[in-house]
Amino acid sequence: MQINSKLRLFDIAVNLTDDQFYGMYHHQKYHKPDYKDVLKRASDIGCEHLLISSGCLSDLKKTRELCQLSPNYYTTAGIHPCRAYELNKDYYGYMGELKDQLELALKEKKLVAIGECGLDYDRLGRSTKQEQMIAFDPHFDLAEKYKLPMYLHNRNTRDDFYDIMQKNRHRIVGGVVHSFTGPLDELQKILHLDLYVGVNGCSLKTQENINVAKQIPLDKLLLETDAPYCEIKRNHPSSKYVKTQFQAQFNEKWKEGQLVKSRNEPCKIIQVLEVMSELLKVDQEKLSEICFQNTLKCFGLA
Template identity: 85%
Template sequence: MQIKSKFRFFDIAANLTDDQFYGMYHHKKYHQPDYKDVMKRATDIGCEHLLIASGCLGDLKKARELCQLSPHYYTTAGIHPCRAAELNQNSQGYMEELRDQLELALKEKKLVAIGECGLDYDRLEWSTKEEQMIAFEPHFELAEKYKLPMYLHNRNTGDDFYNIVQKNRHRIVGGVVHSFTGPLDELQKILHLDLYVGVNGCSLKSQENIDVAKQIPLDKLLLETDSPYCEIRNTHASSKLVKTQFQAQKTEKWKEGQLIKSRNEPCKIIQVLEVMSELLKIDQDKLSEICFQNSLKCFGLV
């Protein structure tokens, strides 16, 4: 299936190192790796620019390889809060190897941000608050040393996230809070920190989400999919605003060149654009270009 568009997109959250793009679901192999098909569909839709985010050492190694497939693919270097326990098992050795991989990505001109890092209190079964706090702080040192923006994650953390970033804000050039799902007061705090805001399907799930998304200033808005997660589902309040539909097969019926049900892809960024265009009452052409340029600015690519 081929859907083309005239828009320019920069998906700032394409998790192409995820097992699902290699045919693995819940530790079971269903099909051959199809990430190259996924990349082609993204290109067809106008999404030639991808940020292949990494949240651990293994992700960064794999992301560096994927970035060689296009001059417009980039990556990040950091420890996702849900992976913070990995750092604390071997703190010194882990950080040394992460820095080595980070510097290789820098030499390759593929590293554009420090992260994914931050706090996530919704999934404390993966890493405790204490482990997350310990892992979060060193990222500011890295961002300051390499003069890179930060790629930030925040879920249900009260004022903890805001207080830490505010304390260190003078050390960093900027950044984005990606996959934003918070209430209006959280958005206002992010904007007070002069950070960008990444929006995907999870950002547009409920009517409350939609009401908050409308308040994101145009010059701070970035579009993303967070694929293979965070698609706009039929149960989402925003789904009625989606115009472009993709045919997809169940995992066990996968065929080469087909999308898979419930697995998000960068090509579906056009659906996020369609929703935000309706919410903000801005032409899709204009909005896609604004967000594309915002992404370049955020990651120092202009």
């Protein structure tokens, strides 16, 4: 669908290497790769700028290729806390190859942040707390060396994440805590660290989330989808503010040119914008431009 507006949107969280964009769901093939259609739909609603996130070495190799599809696509380089276990195999070899890929992305002028990195205590079954701590630490060295902002992940870590960030904040130029879902005190800690806040459907899942989202300062707000995850679902209280709807089919009934039910896409960033516009009482066009400029500033693209 084509939306006639002056919206300029920048989705800071697109997991475009995910199997779902290549027709695979739960290790079963349902349709051919449709990521190019996904990208076109994003462009059609005014979202021509994407941050294609990576959270491991294999991701970064793929995102570097995907970034060549547009001058407005960028990537990150880091180790997601849920992938921290990968360092156990060969720490120095893994970090050495990650750094090599990072520097290639830098030369291609596609790397804008170090991450996705951080801590996630809700998923300790994937990587232990110790493994996550070990993986998190070298990201500060990389961010300091290359003078890049950090692309951060934090889930249910109490004060551990913020203690580490506070200790190292002077070393980095800034960053964003993406897919923010925390309570008000966590938001206040992020703002105290002078970091940006990334908001998606999961950030707007409950009434408490909504109440916190209303407190995000305009100059610290970034928009995202975290596609193919974190869509705004119909049972979310925020869904009542969504105006733009998209036709979709279940993956087993996939048709070329249509969205897949329950698979989030960057085109749905317009729904996040619509919700935040209502919550913050700011015109959509104005809010989209504010967030667009915030994103350029956060990632040094201004």
